[in-house]
Amino acid sequence: MHPLKSIFIWMVMLILLTGCWDIKEIEDVGIIVGVGLDVDSNDDNLTMVNQYVVPGKIPTQQDSSPQSVPFQNISMTGDTFFEIIRMNSLESNRPPNYTHLKSILSSTKIFEKERADQVLDIFIRDHEFRRTTPVFITRDPVLDILNTEPEKEVFPAIQIKSLSENYQINNKNPKNLTVGDMSQYISEKKSFLIPGVSLEEGKVKSSGAGIIEAKSSHYIGWIDIDDMEGVRYMHNNVVGGFIYLKEEKLKEGPVILEIKGANTQFKTNVQGDDLKMKVQVNISSVLAEDWGLGRNVFKKSWKNELEEAANETIKEKIERILELAQQEYQTDFLNLSKWVQIHEPKYWEKHEKEWDKLFPELDISVDVHTEITDFGTQNFNAK
Known part of the structure; x- marks a missing residue:
């Protein structure tokens, strides 16, 4: 190899292979x-x-x-x-x-x-x-x-x-x-x-x-932390967790349901200048723990009592957070305005600037449907 060519190659390598010159x-x-x-x-x-x-x-x-x-x-x-x-x-x-x-x-x-x-x-x-x-x-x-x-x-x-x-x-x-x-x-x-x-x-x-x-x-x-369950359902981001059914709800003893899926839908209805909203929550769950020793699991439709107790429990949590938002703080931190804007664009265009005044008086109904789909290894006949 020609000496000048060799020198040129070495110079190029020195430039390209300078290492981490700016390392710290x-x-x-x-x-x-x-x-x-x-x-x-x-x-x-x-x-x-x-x-x-x-x-x-x-x-x-x-x-x-x-x-x-x-x-x-x-x-x-x-x-x-x-x-x-x-x-x-x-x-x-x-x-x-x-x-x-x-x-x-x-x-x-x-x-x-x-x-x-x-x-x-x-x-x-x-x-x-x-x-x-x-x-x-x-x-x-x-x-x-x-x-x-x-x-x-x-x-x-x-x-x-x-x-x-x-x-x-x-x-x-x-x-x-x-x-x-x-x-x-x-x-x-x-x-x-x-x-x-x-x-x-x-x-x-x-x-x-x-x-x-x-x-x-x-x-x-x-x-507070106990009120966050209602927030999560209203934000429609519940993907797991549990529902604790207290003894007051079930005579035979408390029950824990594990949540396998949840979906919250918001429906609106405008009549004249009046807006109403319905919150529909659907929950899929499994029986995770049962403290009810006297529960008759062989009774037809025995799981209905658990599902109804779950519906009531979740509804109370949602209504509690709605009360905090509408009455105590009078602030839409649940972002319900998004659903009004999506489903009722004409109403929103007309009332957007006065939403802070309208929100505390908004008529909101809550409906919860819980289904128990599995019972673990104790897979009783729950028909």
């Missing part, structure tokens, strides 16, 4: 897995908590010795979140990197003080924040929750994210609400719920949801 060691990158948003109790300024990963302290399978926590929470206050992010350089030489952010935890106080659309602005505008990041809300101090060492996860931020991932097996858990979901609700000027978490006996748990009202874009109230 993981220890030098401030990886943020969780963000907490709160209000400073002393001066009422904004507070932002960044949960940094400490790579050297992440436990490994080979190392079974006790380790210090693999995360560090840095809390700072300021007038804006962008200012706070840049001020982190005063406490750490690792600039915060949010591309691996797992969850955002906000306090109810911050949404009482500031509008949700203003708080959310930087998380939509900045390219490092992803719209798929889930958002949560708490009535407890945000820093206390982010400082709580999780039992099953390495980082509190991941523990928080995992709470609402069990929505498929527990119909009390709210479904994840992402930054993108919040942005859509806000742009459409609709009220919505943010999944809630709380600190109970040193453990972080799923705990209902916080209500953000459309017009004010502020936090206005809380839905």
